[in-house]
Amino acid sequence: MSAINYELIHVCKQTGARYGKLYTPHGVIETPIFMPVGTQATVKTLSPEELNDMKAQIILGNTYHLWLQPGDDIIKEAGGLHRFMRWDHPILTDSGGFQVFSLSQLRKITEEGVHFRHHKSGAKLFISPEDAIHIQNNLGSDIMMSFDECIKLPAEYGYVKQSVERTLRWAERGLKAHKNPKTQALFGIVQGGDYKDLRRLSATELVKLDFPGYSIGGLSVGESKETMYQVIEYTVPFLPLDKPRYLMGVGSPDALLEGSIRGIDMFDCVLPTRVARHGTAMTSNGRVVIRNKQYERDFTPLDHECNCYTCRNYTRAYLRHLMKAEETFGQRLVSYHNVYFLLNLMENVRHAIKEDRLLDYKEQFFEKYGLNDPKNTREF
Secondary structure (H helix, E strand, C coil), X not given: CCCCEEEEEEECCCCCCEEEEEEECCEEEEECEEEEEECCCCCCCCCHHHHHHCCCXXXXXXXXXXXXXXXXXXXXXXXXXXXXHCCCCCEEECCCHHHHHHHCCCEEECCCCEEEECCCCCCEEEECHHHHHHHHHHHCCCEEECCCCCCCCCCCHHHHHHHHHHHHHHHHHHHHHCCCCCCCEEEEEECCCCCHHHHHHHHHHHHHCCCCEEEECCCCCCCCHHHHHHHHHHHHHHCCCCCCEEECCCCCHHXXXXXXXXXXXXEEECHHHHHHHCCEEEECCEEEECCCHHXXXXXXXXXXXXXXXXXXXXXXXXXXXHHHCCCHHHHHHHHHHHHHHHHHHXXXXXXXXXXXXXXXXXXXXXXXXXXXXXXCCCCC
């Protein structure tokens, strides 16, 4: 018996987008869904109560960082990650693999696992597929990730093939090490770079292992958006219809829409809080860099169409002042808005899927956001 169960309820007639429900030990999630990232057992600057108010259904914790600080043993002693951070809804944890590969300059990948150095102290560390699962078992998340290697693109075919085969062996080792399959669901991660045959190999072999869900990893790591969408298109057909599909590390508004259209159910990204801390907001009419002088005497809401706490109570002029004064309250307010904006976007996506009009919604959103403009080269 799996810890989770996915129910496919409706497929949009305009696209392959899926509306479904994911049943977990800590509640039901409507999909497709955006998951705010809580790297250090907190979504930066936001409280669990605020996330609950904006109807966040599930958040992420970062295995690598929580292993190093405060330590997974301490979190286990506290009663698990839910109790430790006072979040009563579902939690997903990544395997720590991405941080091992992205944060460490000195590393050695072996069949046993990865030798690397602490990203701050430089201390020697080692993590194996079994270690990654053990840590996540201690954290007590509802959904766990297999340990994998995330390769920056472009990459040589020979190396990617070798990596895919090793990651498959690691996935099998992780399954065997998993102690709590009835309360925690372990996902397999499809790798393979931008090589169609390697994505097929990775997906088909993972499906044979019968994971409760499947992630598509190794994207948003240097490739173009067009390449990312192509990889999704030729990977999804090899994944089961009755299990959730998670596109890792992707969260720009255009990618959320395009990913949903291509049959993805779950997304995550640090983007909304990261750009907020530097004074950039996502609004219904496109990106707003609130630090800019043009907002100095703008006493209107950040987004006229948004009903979040920030937009109901504060003006662009005030937000600009807070950012210029380097007040953390400004970072909190823009972070609140950006996370709310993406959660609301996905709620609209779910409604559009159920009403078989997702392509129409996408065109309307892209037009207002400025994403149909060929001169638009911004990140989101």
